[in-house]
Amino acid sequence: MDQPKRPPSKRMAFCVDELVHVGQLWDVYRGDLIGCDGISKPQHLILKLMRPNAFPDEYPSDPDDPRSEEEGYHIKDSAIAAAFREDWIYRTRLVQLQGTIVPEYHGLFTWYDPLEDKPEWPYVFAMIMEDAGDADKGCREGSYYWEWEDILRIDRMYSTLHETAGLIQNAVADQHIIRSKDNQRLSLVDFQDARIFQECKPERRQHLLNTEDGEFLYMVHAFRK
Structure with a gap:
């Protein structure tokens, strides 16, 4: 008698192979997304990580500071807004172009630190997409x-x-x-x-x-x- 097939795992792990790039908003990694069920095939993808706590609360008061808003740098609020903005762009405006002139998009995920009491924002934002090259x-x-x-x-x-x-x-x-x-x-x-x-x-x-x-x-x- 055939054994019933197990459903795919709802838990996943991302095994990082290399750091691709450190940007002003995202740190970009390349690796494999693996299901924790022992049957799902690994998917070679790109992982973009952003930690809001890595950004200051406010922009520098000195207008000549190189970390200003005009130079493309972020504070906590703008980093969070930019992450949600890019996710929304991929999910709405770029759907028809995924896999052609933009990478296929797999979503934005967040993780909250369980040791924090009522955190204002997620501890980590993770964006996963196709590895379309370098x-x-x-x-x-x-x-x-x-x-x-x-x-x-x-x-x-x-x-x-x-x-x-x-x-x-x-x-x-x-x-x-x-x-x-x-x-x-x-x-x-x-x-x-x-x-x-x-x-x-x-x-x-x-x-x-x-x-x-x-x-x-x-x-x-x-x-x-």
Whole structure:
């Protein structure tokens, strides 16, 4: 008589293989998501972690401090808002584009410290998504040389993002474009600062589009001879 199949585990563990990048909001890791039932197959994914307690309560009072809001740094409240914002963007605006020009998204998870009495916020935010590759070597140094074929691919990706998702990434940068290991796919990442067309007045929308176009042209042409 056949034994009844056990349902998949509701408990999961993420085994980290490597640290990919430490950013202003997320620490990004690569590893395997494993079910604790002994039957679920591991999934090779990306894990992004953020701890609100790692951020200050307020911005520096000195306007010349390099950790200011204008430089993209966060305080606790803005870090939490940015995490929820990026989760919402992936779950609503980017659904049709997942697995093509953005990674497949598996969700945002939170963990509360059981030793804390009535905590204001989760101890850890964890975002899990497809491992769609890495930024090319040199991108994070701000001096990457893009090939023409890639420039055309990236231009089409941003056009699709604008037309299909109705949003502006608002974070054009070499390191926000990742390449699959087989070089068959480029993907856009980092949507915590994305702006949705419907949220903007026409003149503001056009300004953001012009700014994004300018940042894109600078990114792909700045280091061409």
